[in-house]
Amino acid sequence: MPEWVTIVIRSMVSIVAVFIFTKMIGKRQLSQMTFFEYTVGIAIGDMAAIIADDVNGPMYKGLLAMSIYALFPILLGWLALKSKIIRNFVEGKGRVLIKNGKVMEENLKKERISTDELLEQLRLKSAFKVADVEFALMETNGQVSVLLKAENQPITPKKMNWQVAPEKEPQAVIMDGTIMDESLATLGMNRRWLKSELDMQGIALENVFLAQVDSNGEMSVDLYDDKLQVPSPQPRPLVYATLKKCQADFELYALSTQNEQAKLLYETGAQQLQEILDELTPYLMR
Template identity: 85%
Template sequence: MPEWVSILIRSFVSIAAVFVFTKMIGKRQLSQMTFFEYTVGIAIGDMAAIIADDVNGPMYKGLLAMSIYALFPILLGWLALKSKTIRNFVEGKARILIKNGKVMEDNLKKERMSSDELLEQLRLKNAFKVADVEFALMEPNGKVSVLLKSESQPITPKKMGWKVSPEQEPQAVILDGEIMDESLATVGLNRLWLQGELEMQGVALENVFLGQVDSNGELTLDLFDDKLQVPAPQTRPLAYATLKKCQADFELYALSTQNEKAKLLYETSAAQLQEILDGLTPHLMR
C-alpha cells in the first residue's frame, strides 16, 4: 500500500476516533470543562496526530491509548455524580472573593488573582464599586459571579410589585425594504396598518433596512442611512402623560371649586384615575 494512502486512512480513522471520544466525554463548552478534561482533550488530539503520521506503528495501540484517556474522565464524572467529596476534588469549589463589600485578600491570593483582575471582572458584571457588592465568588470554571447589594440592584417590576404581561418575540415585518406579510399576520396586523405607521414617522418603505413590531404593537425602524434618526415610539408615554394630566386636573378642580358636591365628584374621579394609572404604569412606562 502506498504511504500516502496509509496516511489518508489513518487520518480519517483518527479524526473519527476523536469525534467519538469527544462525544463520549460530553457536550460541555470550553469554559465549563475542568482542567483535567481540558488536559485530556489536548492529549487525545496529540495522539490522533501521532496515529495519522506514524505509518510504521500499529494503529490499534494508538486507539487503545486514546480510549483509555477518554474513558478516565467519563469514570471520574460518574464518580463525581455519586460523591460530593470526589466532585469537590475533581471540579473544585467556589471561593468567596468579596463578602459584604470587603475583599477577601487571602482568598484572592489563593486564586492567584490581582486586584486589577478582580476589578476587571466586577466591571464586566456592571459592578464598578466594591462597596456595592454583597458577594463575589470565583466559580470552579474560573468565572466570577457577582451579587450586588439590595440597594444597588436595578429596579425591576417584581421589586415594585408590578404585574406585567410576558414579553413575546419581536416580529420582523420589514427586511431590506420588503414587507414580511407572514410576520405581520403573526402579530395580527396588516399592510394598511404598517403603511400608516410609516407615514406617521415620515419614513419611506424602501429606506427601511429592518422594521420590528414588539408585543405591545409598537414599530421600531432601522434605516439604511445611519445618519437619519427615527424618533422612538411615543404612543405609550403620551397615553400615560395624558392620563396623568387628567388626574392632576381633577385634583386642581377639587381644590378650586366651592361646591361641595362638585369637590367630592372631582376628588372621587381623581382617586379612581389614580388607581387606573397605578395599574397601567408597568405597561405604559416600561
C-alpha cells in the same frame, strides 16, 4: 492510493471524530470546563492530528484512544452527578477570597492569586474597593463571584417596591429584509399588521434590514441605510400623557364649577382616572 488522498481522508475522519467526541463530552464553554476536561480536549486534539499525519499507522488505534479519552470524562461527569464527594474531587470546591470586606490572605495563597489579580477580578465585577465587597468566592471554573454590600448594590424596582410589567423576549419579524411569518404568528400578528406599522413610520419594506416587536406590540426598525434615523415608537408615553391630561382637566373642572352635582361628578372621574393611571404606569412608563 496517492499519499495526499490518504492524508485528506484521515484528516476528514479525525475531524468528524473530534466533533462527535466533543459533542459527547458536553456543551460547556471553555471558561466553565474543569481542568480535567480541558486537558482531555487538548489530548483528543493532539491524537486527531496524529491520526491525520501518521499514514503508516492503523487509523483504528488512534480512534480507539480518542474514544477512551472522551468516554472517561463522560463517566466521571455521570458519577459526579450521583455523588457530592466525587463531584468535589473532580471539579473541586469554591474558595472564599473576601468575607465581610476582609481579604482572606491564606486562601489567596492557596489559589495562587496575587493582590493585583484579585483587584482586577473585582474591577471586572464593578467593585473598585475591597471594603465595598461583602463576599467574594473563587469558583471551580476560575471565575470570581462577587456580592457587594447591601448599601453598594444597584437599586432595583424590587428594592423600591415598584410594580413593573413583565418583560418578554422581542420577536424579529423582519430579518435580513425577509418577513418572518413564524414570529408574526407567535405575536398573533400578520403581514397586514406589519405593513400598516411600516406605513405609519413612513418606511418601505424593502428598506428594512431588521425589525423587532416587543411584548407591548411596539416595533423598532433598523434600515439598510445607516444614515437614515428612524424615530423610536412613542405610543405608550402618548397614551399616558393623554390620560394624565384628562385627569387634570377633570380636577380643573371640579374646581371651576359652582354646581355641586357637577363638582362631585368631576371629582369622581378624576379619582377614577388616577386609579387607572396608577395601574397602567408600570406598563406605559418603562
